[in-house]
Amino acid sequence: MTATLISLISILTGIIAANLLGYFREKYSFGFTGNTLIGVFGSILIIKSFGRLGFDPWSIMTDGNFDGSLFTINILVSVIGGAFGLVVIKLITSKLNK
Template sequence: MTDTLISLLSILIGIIGANSTGLFFKKYSFGLIGNTIAGVFGSVFFIKSIGRLGFSPQDIMQTGSVDTYLFALNSLVSFCGGLAAVIVLSKLAAKFNKSDKFN
């Protein structure tokens, strides 16, 4: 695997996390396309910000082969990033929609 492939897999796992959140928690769902977009941005944000602790795609491939523990940690953070993005965006949308009723 290469760094690019690991990055793409991380984004895919974030998309899965966001869409599964929308599937199991209907009140947080933005539909398939909205959850997919939230999953992409959530996983990228989490991996870029938290991945500096040592489980970025470059760190996973540093030895020339895949470090499975770092890849599992990267996958978990990507999944949580997609999940968190859907929930945060849902709360933000509810807050904005609530303020529109008074205008």
């Protein structure tokens, strides 16, 4: 795997997490397109913010070797980022609509 593929997988898991949260908790849903966009940006924001701790795609692929534990952490953080992004955007829109 390359670092680019790991980044794409991370973004995809953020999209899936946001859409699943929107599906199971309709209160947080913005529709498929909205959930997808929020999942992309939430995942990227969290990975870029906390990736410096050592689980960014380039750390996962050090010297051409794949580190599965760092990849697992990266995926979990992407899932959290996608879901967290959806909740935060819903909170912001509910405050603005009042």
